Amino acid sequence: GQNIDQPTEMTATEGAIVQINCTYQTSGFNGLFWYQQHAGEAPTFLSYNVLDGLEEKGRFSSFLSRSKGYSYLLLKELQMKDSASYLCAVRDEDYKLSFGAGTTVTVRA
Amino acid sequence: IAGITQAPTSQILAAGRRMTLRCTQDMRHNAMYWYRQDLGLGLRLIHYSNTAGTTGKGEVPDGYSVSRANTDDFPLTLASAVPSQTSVYFCASSDSTEGKQYFGPGTRLTVL
Numbered sequence: 001g002q003n004i005d006q007p008t009e010m011t012a013t014e015g016a017i018v019q020i021n022c023t024y025q026t027s028g029f030n031g032l033f034w035y036q037q038h039a040g041e042a043p044t045f046l047s048y049n050v051l052d053g054l055e056e057k058g059r060f061s062s063f064l065s066r067s068k069g070y071s072y073l074l075l076k077e078l079q080m081k082d083s084a085s086y087l088c089a090v091r092d093e094d095y096k097l098s099f100g101a102g103t104t105v106t107v108r109a
Numbered sequence: 110i111a112g113i114t115q116a117p118t119s120q121i122l123a124a125g126r127r128m129t130l131r132c133t134q135d136m137r138h139n140a141m142y143w144y145r146q147d148l149g150l151g152l153r154l155i156h157y158s159n160t161a162g163t164t165g166k167g168e169v170p171d172g173y174s175v176s177r178a179n180t181d182d183f184p185l186t187l188a189s190a191v192p193s194q195t196s197v198y199f200c201a202s203s204d205s206t207e208g209k210q211y212f213g214p215g216t217r218l219t220v221l
Contacts, residue, residue: 031208042199042212043152087151095140095159095205096167101151 002026002098006088011106012078020073020103022088033097034062034073035087043087047073075105083107111135113213115200121219122190130185130216132200140203141183142167142210143175145196152199158183159205190220 003025012018024032031050035043049055049064049071061074075082085102092098116131134141143155144167154167158177172194174186183202187194200213 033209042214044212045209048209089152091208094165095203095208096142096154096157097152097210098154098168099144099152101149 002090002092004088004090004098004100006086006100006103008101009104009106011108014078014080014107014109016078018075018078018105020075020086020088020105022071022073022100024069024071024088024090024100026069026090026092026098028092029066029090030093030095031091032062032064032071033089033091034060034071035089037085037087037102039084046086078107080107080109113200113202113211115198115213115216117216118214119217119219121221122187124190124192124220126190128187128190128218130187130198130200130218132183132185132213133181134183134200134202134211134213135181136202136204136211137180138202138204138211139180140205141177142201142203143173143183143185144199144201145169145194146199146215147196155185155198190218192220194218195220 006022034046037043047062088100089097113134142157144152156175158164198216201210203210
């Protein structure tokens with residue numbers, strides 16, 4: 001099974017940078033995903049890492065260290081619309097995802 | 110292209126009643142999934158199907174059943190609903206070669 005931990009809440013100011021950490025203990029690893037979920041809506045895909053290192057996509061970047069069981073999602077130049085929950089998910093060899101409980105990010109003006 | 114649709118959007122159900130949540134995708138994805146999302150617990154996998162005609166149990170399968178008669182449809186049935194099944198249910202699909210899952214809009218179910 002998978003044990004996935006991420007902080008419950010984070011608050012940051014508009015224009016700032018926030019880093020959301022995710023640690024995992026897994027019986028099988030086949031990639032790590034980050035999803036964004038606005039209140040009352042479905043999760044939407046943000047990023048995917050299967051190899052160690054940093055993946056950059058616009059204002060969002062995701063990092064993975066498989067040896068440490070660690071990932072982070074970096075949100076730069078925060079905007080009010082970035083207020084949402086961010087879900088870390090680990091994929092196993094059967095392509096099933098196990099999700100963390102999510103980190104609620106609040107962006108303040 | 111609609112992607113993934115779910116029905117109903119929301120439902121209030123008496124305990125003991127049978128209920129089927131519908132999920133349809135038009136992306137020809139081979140894999141489909143059902144999750145429930147509860148406050149503080151995140152998304153938990155109920156059942157999944159890697160291809161039409163096959164299904165598997167996820168983390169919390171008890172009280173739920175699924176079928177996958179064709180590629181597009183993946184209904185979730187609660188045979189006899191209980192209050193602990195009050196939750197938001199999300200259906201998702203993926204192309205196994207890509208792996209990224211696409212989620213439907215969700216069904217909010219309340220069992221009284």
